[in-house]
Amino acid sequence: MTAAEAMAAATARLRAAGVPDPARDARVLLAHAAQVDAARVTLIAPEDIAPEIEERYDHMISLRAIRVPVSHLIGERAFYGRRFRISADVLDPRPETETLIEAALAQDFMRVLDLGTGSGCVLITLLSERPNAIGVATDLSEAACLQASANAVMHQVADRAVIANADWFDGINGRFDLIVSNPPYLAAFEMDEVSPELRDHEPRMALTDEGDGLSAYRTIAAQAGSFLTAAGRVICEIGRDQGRDVLDIFESQGWGMLNVLQDLDGRDRVIVARNPA
Numbered sequence: 001m002t003a004a005e006a007m008a009a010a011t012a013r014l015r016a017a018g019v020p021d022p023a024r025d026a027r028v029l030l031a032h033a034a035q036v037d038a039a040r041v042t043l044i045a046p047e048d049i050a051p052e053i054e055e056r057y058d059h060m061i062s063l064r065a066i067r068v069p070v071s072h073l074i075g076e077r078a079f080y081g082r083r084f085r086i087s088a089d090v091l092d093p094r095p096e097t098e099t100l101i102e103a104a105l106a107q108d109f110m111r112v113l114d115l116g117t118g119s120g121c122v123l124i125t126l127l128s129e130r131p132n133a134i135g136v137a138t139d140l141s142e143a144a145c146l147q148a149s150a151n152a153v154m155h156q157v158a159d160r161a162v163i164a165n166a167d168w169f170d171g172i173n174g175r176f177d178l179i180v181s182n183p184p185y186l187a188a189f190e191m192d193e194v195s196p197e198l199r200d201h202e203p204r205m206a207l208t209d210e211g212d213g214l215s216a217y218r219t220i221a222a223q224a225g226s227f228l229t230a231a232g233r234v235i236c237e238i239g240r241d242q243g244r245d246v247l248d249i250f251e252s253q254g255w256g257m258l259n260v261l262q263d264l265d266g267r268d269r270v271i272v273a274r275n276p277a
Contacts, residue, residue: 003049033053082121090141090144100237101122109177111133111136116138120148120152135160136161168219178233194207214249217246217249234273237269238260238270255275257273259272
């Protein structure tokens with residue numbers, strides 16, 4: 001079987017299983033199975049593929065057909081121009097979260113706190129973009145902390161990052177110029193409506209608070225002021241319909257200069273809050 005024939009068969013299988021963009025996934029997974037760059041797949045398309053590659057590819061396509069995310073199958077995901085190692089223990093980094101990164105980088109900072117760090121992609125990206133900054137990250141999942149620590153080593157920022165297995169602000173000392181978070185913001189009922197990739201293969205605790213999806217913002221709005229410098233900022237990712245609700249939560253705690261920023265699709269994606277007046 002040639003690589004082109006294998007990709008065509010895989011695309012048909014994924015399409016029948018209801019996988020979005022099956023041709024793209026078939027191409028990416030073949031590149032991984034053959035250990036070539038995805039851009040070179042077209043070059044090997046006319047060639048016969050080795051039996052061991054065909055077997056490996058078939059196994060990955062079978063898993064993708066039951067909606068295991070591509071990133072879990074290849075073990076990494078791109079985020080803000082860097083590759084991050086991921087697993088089923090952490091939330092898959094998503095392009096929408098780059099809106100948070102852009103907002104954070106709009107002003108200088110020296111000390112940053114990342115709440116619910118997951119893969120560490122937010123903290124590590126910020127430290128990579130600001131070589132003089134130092135950071136602290138917390139996550140309730142020990143497995144997530146291990147993954148974030150590994151990514152910090154890979155991106156050579158481990159000497160500037162402290163990653164703690166903790167619940168939000170527990171055990172945190174000092175003040176920060178920037179506090180960031182991509183918290184679980186799906187309401188419990190929304191979990192029935194998300195894609196199988198999310199519902200069945202990503203950590204539930206990173207997706208929902210098992211309530212109304214707003215509990216993390218209540219905690220952050222109530223406590224973050226005690227950990228910010230005078231000119232410090234809090235930047236949180238939010239769900240697309242949560243802008244008004246999250247603004248109300250922060251306003252009720254006395255926060256000033258509140259802004260909601262949109263992502264590239266024009267959806268509310270990030271709230272920026274200044275230190276309470």
